[in-house]
Amino acid sequence: xxxxxxxxxxxxxxxxxxxxxxxxxxxxxxxxxxxxxxxxxxxxxxxxxxxxxxxxxxxxxxxxxxxxxxxxxxxxxxxxxxxxxxxxxxxxxxxxxxxxxxxxxxxxxxxxxxxxxxxxxxxxxxxxxxxxxxxxxxxxxxxxxxxxxxxxxxxxxxxxxxxxxx
Numbered sequence: 001x002x003x004x005x006x007x008x009x010x011x012x013x014x015x016x017x018x019x020x021x022x023x024x025x026x027x028x029x030x031x032x033x034x035x036x037x038x039x040x041x042x043x044x045x046x047x048x049x050x051x052x053x054x055x056x057x058x059x060x061x062x063x064x065x066x067x068x069x070x071x072x073x074x075x076x077x078x079x080x081x082x083x084x085x086x087x088x089x090x091x092x093x094x095x096x097x098x099x100x101x102x103x104x105x106x107x108x109x110x111x112x113x114x115x116x117x118x119x120x121x122x123x124x125x126x127x128x129x130x131x132x133x134x135x136x137x138x139x140x141x142x143x144x145x146x147x148x149x150x151x152x153x154x155x156x157x158x159x160x161x162x163x164x165x166x
Contacts, residue, residue, distance in 0.1 A: 010038050011049060018053045028054060028064055032071055041072045077112045077119035079157050081137050086125035088132040093147065097133055098122065100147040104154060117158070 017034050021027050031054060035046050042065050051058040065071040083089075083098040098109060101120050105113055112119040126134045131143025137157065142149075 014038055014046075014049070015053065018050075024054050028056065028061065029068075032061075032065060036071060041075050043073065047073075075112065075116070077117050079117060079137055080119045080121060081135065082121050082123045082126075083109075084123045084126045084128075084132070084134040084136075086123070086129070086132075088129035089126070089134055092132045094133040094145075097135065097145055097147045097150065100150040101154075104150055118154070 014031075014035050018024065018027075018031055021030075028050070031050055032042060035050060036042055039046055047061045047065065048058055051061045054061075065073060081101060083094055083101065085094055085098070098120075102108055105118055105120060107113055107118075107120055109120050109122050123136070126136065126141065128134050128141060128143060131141070133145050135142045135145040135153075137153070142153070
């Protein structure tokens with residue numbers, strides 16, 4: 001029952017956001033960003049709601065979601081780990097870093113740990129080639145990353161008391 005009330009509040013927040021827009025035409029990406037911020041991901045239920053509120057077909061909503069890699073239709077972990085696999089990062093060992101994260105977390109890229117704490121993803125390029133290889137966790141950038149740092153950084157995030165690593 002509590003989750004239903006929470007879900008209703010989230011839909012109400014999204015509806016208020018949509019209603020506050022000066023023009024709904026061309027607002028799909030803005031609304032999707034807001035919805036993902038509210039819900040954490042874009043479920044089919046959320047997609048239908050957005051389509052109805054913006055008066056556009058759900059196929060268009062889904063098409064935009066699947067075109068842009070920022071959007072996700074699956075729940076993500078509390079901490080989203082991205083390993084850059086761009087050329088500079090790859091030649092400096094990001095493949096081994098990704099493999100180490102997969103081995104330690106016991107998940108593959110694109111998956112979330114069963115406890116919902118970590119999601120592991122690949123980025124094509126972070127745009128910080130001078131820091132290669134690069135790993136980001138919830139948009140915090142870790143440059144010159146080494147596979148030997150994987151367990152240490154995961155344990156720091158697992159402690160949950162340390163939210164900012166300097």
